[in-house]
Amino acid sequence: MRQFQPLPTAVGVTMLDEQQKILLRDSWRMVVPIAETASDLFYKRLFELRPDYQRYFKGDMPAQKRKLVAMLGFIVKAVDWPDSAWREQVDADQDLFLIVLALGRRHSELYSIPDSAYEPVGEALLWTLDYGLGKAFTPEVRDAWTQLYTLLALTMKMGRLSVQPAEDRDRVLRNIIASDSEVSQAGE
Ligand code: HEM
Numbered sequence: 001m002r003q004f005q006p007l008p009t010a011v012g013v014t015m016l017d018e019q020q021k022i023l024l025r026d027s028w029r030m031v032v033p034i035a036e037t038a039s040d041l042f043y044k045r046l047f048e049l050r051p052d053y054q055r056y057f058k059g060d061m062p063a064q065k066r067k068l069v070a071m072l073g074f075i076v077k078a079v080d081w082p083d084s085a086w087r088e089q090v091d092a093d094q095d096l097f098l099i100v101l102a103l104g105r106r107h108s109e110l111y112s113i114p115d116s117a118y119e120p121v122g123e124a125l126l127w128t129l130d131y132g133l134g135k136a137f138t139p140e141v142r143d144a145w146t147q148l149y150t151l152l153a154l155t156m157k158m159g160r161l162s163v164q165p166a167e168d169r170d171r172v173l174r175n176i177i178a179s180d181s182e183v184s185q186a187g188e
Contacts, residue, residue: 015151016079016144016147016148016151018082018083019140020140020143020144020147020148021079021080021081021144022080023140023141023144024076024079024080024144024145024148025076025077025080027129027133027136027137027141027144027145028072028073028076030132030133030136031129031132031133032073034132035069036065037132038069038128038129038132039065039066039068039069040065041128041131041132042065042068042124042125042128043061043065043124045124045127045128046120046121046124049120049123049124050117050120053117053120056111056112056113056117071103074099075096075100075148075152076148078094078096078099079096079148097155100152100155100156100159101155101156101158101159101162102159103156103159104155104156104157104158104159104160105159105160105162105163106159107156107159108157108159108160109160109163115157115176115179116179118153118156118157122146122149122150122153125145125149126142126145126146126149129141129142129145130142154176154177157176158173158176160172161173
């Protein structure tokens with residue numbers, strides 16, 4: 001059974017609610033002590049699913065594993081922002097949206113990652129969380145991570161829009177949203 005099915009973005013991705021933020025924070029706390037093993041398992045699973053993706057990873061893998069864990073830690077902390085704080089200013093270096101847009105642009109422009117790669121990576125991530133958390137990976141925790149990853153993947157894909165010629169941006173954005181919906185409908 002497929003583990004990761006992106007949410008249908010064309011009909012509207014709902015934001016994470018307060019309960020989901022708590023589930024993400026608490027489940028991530030359980031991952032932190034086993035982060036090294038979890039990141040080993042994540043890449044092992046990814047390369048089982050897609051052996052051809054090894055070609056994208058040209059750098060130092062132990063460093064890459066640490067960067068991925070650090071980024072996920074930052075993301076979980078950043079989304080754990082109380083709804084009541086919506087009036088507060090956010091510094092640019094703490095602005096999750098800007099950071100994830102730039103991360104996505106690097107994936108597209110520097111690492112040549114196609115949009116289609118977000119699905120197997122999401123599947124490997126959910127598989128790893130399932131394996132690592134065991135019983136604590138309840139359906140609600142799975143839904144929260146699926147929702148978070150769907151939002152991240154969409155934002156990362158949008159990261160390259162700023163370098164797209166202006167006349168192409170609308171078409172590219174429509175394609176990003178349409179391809180997410182197609183994947184999700186195919187998985188239903
Ligand atoms: C939510 C999704 C993802 C997150 C949070 C993430 C996170 C990261 C981070 C933090 C880095 C370190 C370098 C940097 O900051 O630019 C990185 C590099 C990289 N990521 Fe991702 N990534 C995601 C999705 C993907 C996907 C879908 C692929 C496709 C296979 C991918 C492949 C790579 C590659 C090839 C590198 C460069 C590795 C190298 O230097 O050899 N990532 N990623």
